[in-house]
Amino acid sequence: MADVTARINPLFLRDEELRQGIEFLYFAYREFTKEPDTILSEQGLGRAHHRTIYFVGRQPGISVSDLLSTLRITKQSLSRVLSQLLKEDYIRQRPGLRDRRQRLLELSPKGVELERKLTENQRKLLARAYREAGAEAVEGFRKVMLNIMSEEDRAHFPAQTTPPLPGWRGTGGGAS
Amino acid sequence: MADVTARINPLFLRDEELRQGIEFLYFAYREFTKEPDTILSEQGLGRAHHRTIYFVGRQPGISVSDLLSTLRITKQSLSRVLSQLLKEDYIRQRPGLRDRRQRLLELSPKGVELERKLTENQRKLLARAYREAGAEAVEGFRKVMLNIMSEEDRAHFPAQTTPPLPGWRGTGGGAS
DNA sequence: CGGTTACGTCAGCCATGTTGACATATCCCG
DNA sequence: CGGGATATGTCAACATGGCTGACGTAACCG
Structure with a gap:
């Protein structure tokens, strides 16, 4: 019986497939942020703080x-979040060496600890998903996700043919 | 040189892979919602309205x-959004037949039009990503995304072995 | 020296989530 | 039939995290 639908309207499956994709993004993202949001709210922080902490941890000295x-x-939006993280000593700043107008950001020990806790959670979720889906599926996931994101964002990721390197966003070692 | 890292610290690649996964979710989701958000704000609506319109369109009579x-x-959150959508005739409601306490929701022609416009956009983005990644990658994407989302949400999707069917969430024809 | 850049800040607005309390209509069981 | 449970709506208040506009300071650089 199921085949009838496909025979009658071959475009239907395509539409259904794409709608499922839309829902994948929504449901997966929701699950992905759920636990960290809970942890954050216990510290009086929110998702915006998470993002800031995450990327500062990712690129110390950014x-x-x-x-x-x-x-x-x-x-202005960042300022609100960043000020709080500085005040509560999750993040520290130091002036740039070459350009003293810059405030280079890095995590304090307290910030490292929180970052670890938050990211650990998402890593576990992802690791489980990767494991259950298998290596080949992960490669497919990677391909599709890279194609969904903007070209600019995509450029921050090395091609999969070579193993990923630490110098994310090309600002690897030095200041930008 | 790149191999040195892997040899020195084999756990590093694993961490890097998972961190990239975290970023995939963030960047892809951001891109995915960008255009619809723009369209919505032109109508004085927001992302929350989109979700409501989307799921009402997905399951008319929900x-x-x-x-x-x-x-x-x-x-209360839904009410704010739904009231506006009713008032501006994107969504219409009728009492349930079996249970007259229920308000069954469906899109008005105006709502169908907006839903089409919004979803069209995300469908195109996804279709392009699927096309460029290839069918095999899409299958992997599907597997990983299903494993990321909660078991409850996952249950709404039929197994991939059989072609997806319209009766999403199991409430296909009847009321739940 | 003067324009540009990096960063910060004040003030206000909006969208969207939350909690708590309360109201109404309908259903359904005993 | 009566009363508890259910489906829905509503008022009020609050938090988060985006946004715009305006203005200020310090440092860089030609």
């Missing part, structure tokens, strides 16, 4: 403007 | 409580 272009929010 | 459990938000 400048404010680089962080802004990664997050693509306004400086 | 009850408010079923919609609530799909969205997993409070009735």
Whole structure:
């Protein structure tokens, strides 16, 4: 009986497949942020703080403007979040060496601890999903996700043919 | 040189792989919602309206409580959004036949039009990503995404061995 | 020296989530 | 039939995290 639908309307399956994809994004993202959100709210922080902590942990010494272009929010929005993280000593800043106007950001020990706790959670979720889906599926997942994201964001990831390297976003070692 | 890292610290690649996965979710989701958000704001609507319109379009005749459990938000949050959509005739409601306490929701022609416009956009983005990644990759994407989402949400999707059917969430024809 | 850049801040607005309390209509069981 | 449970709606208040606009300071650089 199921085949009848496909025979009658071959476009239907295509539409259904794409709608499922839409829902995958929604449901997976929701699950992905659920636990971290809970942990964060216990510390009086929110998802925006998570993102900031995450990317500062990812690129220690990142400048404010680089962080802004990664997050693509306004400086006023970041400011609110960043000020709190500085005040509560999750993040520390030091002036840039070459350009003393810059405030280079890095996690404090307290920030490292929280980052670990939050990311650990998402890593476990992902690791489980990867394991249950299998290596080949992970490669497919990677391909599709890279194609969904904007070209600019995609450029931050090395091609899969070579193993991923630490110098994410090309600002690897030095300041940008 | 790149291999040195892997030899020195074999766990590093694993961590890097998982961190990239985290970023895939963030960047892809951001891109996925970008265009619809723009379209919506032109109509004085937001992402929450999109979700409501989407799921009402997906399951015409859905009850408010079923919609609530799909969205997993409070009735007060939904109410604000739904009231506006009713008032501006994107969505219409009729009492349930068997249970007249229910308000069964469906899209008006205006709502269908907007839903088409919004979903069309995401479908195109996904279709392009699927096309460029290839059928095998899509299958992997599907597997990983299903494993990321909660078991409850996952249950709404038929197993991939049989072609997907319209009766999504098991409430296909009847009321739940 | 003067324009540009990096960063910060104040003030206000909006969308969307939350909790708590309460109201109404309908259903269904005993 | 009566009363508890259910489906829905509503008022009020609050938090988060986006946004715009305006303005200020310090440092860089030609």
